[in-house]
Amino acid sequence: MNKLLKYEFRATLRLYLPLYLVMLGFAVLGRFSLWGVPWKVTVQEDLAGWTNLSISVAGTGVGNEVLAILLNIVLTGNVLVLLGAMVVHFIITLQRFWKNLMGDEGYLMFTLPVSTGELLWSKAICAFVWGVVTALMVLLSVLVLAWHPQLVQAVKQELSTIAPEEWQLILQMLHNVLPPVMWPILVAEAVISGMGGLFLLYSAMAIGHTVKNHKVLASVGAYGIISMVLGTAASLLMNLLLPLMAGIPQDIQLNSLSELLLFSYQIGRFMTGIWLGALVIDLLSAIGGFLLARHLLNTQLNLE
Numbered sequence: 097m098n099k100l101l102k103y104e105f106r107a108t109l110r111l112y113l114p115l116y117l118v119m120l121g122f123a124v125l126g127r128f129s130l131w132g133v134p135w136k137v138t139v140q141e142d143l144a145g146w147t148n149l150s151i152s153v154a155g156t157g158v159g160n161e162v163l164a165i166l167l168n169i170v171l172t173g174n175v176l177v178l179l180g181a182m183v184v185h186f187i188i189t190l191q192r193f194w195k196n197l198m199g200d201e202g203y204l205m206f207t208l209p210v211s212t213g214e215l216l217w218s219k220a221i222c223a224f225v226w227g228v229v230t231a232l233m234v235l236l237s238v239l240v241l242a243w244h245p246q247l248v249q250a251v252k253q254e255l256s257t258i259a260p261e262e263w264q265l266i267l268q269m270l271h272n273v274l275p276p277v278m279w280p281i282l283v284a285e286a287v288i289s290g291m292g293g294l295f296l297l298y299s300a301m302a303i304g305h306t307v308k309n310h311k312v313l314a315s316v317g318a319y320g321i322i323s324m325v326l327g328t329a330a331s332l333l334m335n336l337l338l339p340l341m342a343g344i345p346q347d348i349q350l351n352s353l354s355e356l357l358l359f360s361y362q363i364g365r366f367m368t369g370i371w372l373g374a375l376v377i378d379l380l381s382a383i384g385g386f387l388l389a390r391h392l393l394n395t396q397l398n399l400e
Contacts, residue, residue: 097210104218104222105225177237178238197219269360272364292378299389299392
């Protein structure tokens with residue numbers, strides 16, 4: 097298993113490293129575009145009385161116009177790169193599973209002294225980790241793009257206007273809405289939901305691969321049917337679990353501090369129950385997706 101993970105991470109690193117370098121490169125260029133260039137904001141009113149804002153590079157001349165066009169291209173490219181990062185990750189995830197296990201490389205992979213379950217786990221763990229890293233890289237790119245000392249100072253000034261007793265109230269409400277017991281539930285839910293989604297995706301591709309023609313189309317259709325069935329089952333199961341969860345009282349008027357804190361406490365209990373129910377549902381879905389994918393790869397896979 098460790099060797100499988102090592103091989104998988106090494107093989108996918110060459111795909112993700114250029115993506116991350118492009119993301120950071122556009123973030124740095126975008127930051128220069130936002131903060132390193134003097135922008136001019138023009139406010140005008142049209143004949144209908146509507147206010148129009150136009151943003152341009154300060155100064156006149158052909159050079160400034162060319163610079164404005166280049167900066168707009170950089171900012172647009174930065175947005176497209178950030179939006180497309182998760183799409184690229186999704187495509188890599190599909191490609192790695194399809195080609196590595198159900199393509200020509202499958203002849204080699206299934207001759208290794210490992211079980212089909214270990215092959216599935218290695219693909220899912222690697223894809224999940226890269227998904228988390230990609231999300232963190234998107235966040236880092238946004239921070240690089242938006243961070244500026246003046247912006248930080250403005251936020252600090254705004255926060256300094258909040259009185260200490262207001263901060264205490266805010267922190268108490270956050271503690272009630274997000275109690276300590278909820279944090280491990282949220283972490284477990286994020287991991288199980290992510291891994292379960294990958295196993296269901298692998299199951300759909302394995303189903304599509306059993307079809308003689310139009311395998312990709314069959315995989316898309318299988319994924320749609322699986323998602324619809326699981327969504328319906330999850331709704332029914334959640335409806336069964338809801339009566340067992342802590343309800344939100346209907347008679348709270350929120351006219352006093354104690355009622356506000358009680359309401360936030362009840363919200364926290366209710367949300368904890370909701371996330372517990374979601375955790376149970378996603379755990380069952382993940383187990384089912386893994387077992388289905390393993391069964392299809394063991395019994396129905398045809399590499400010819």
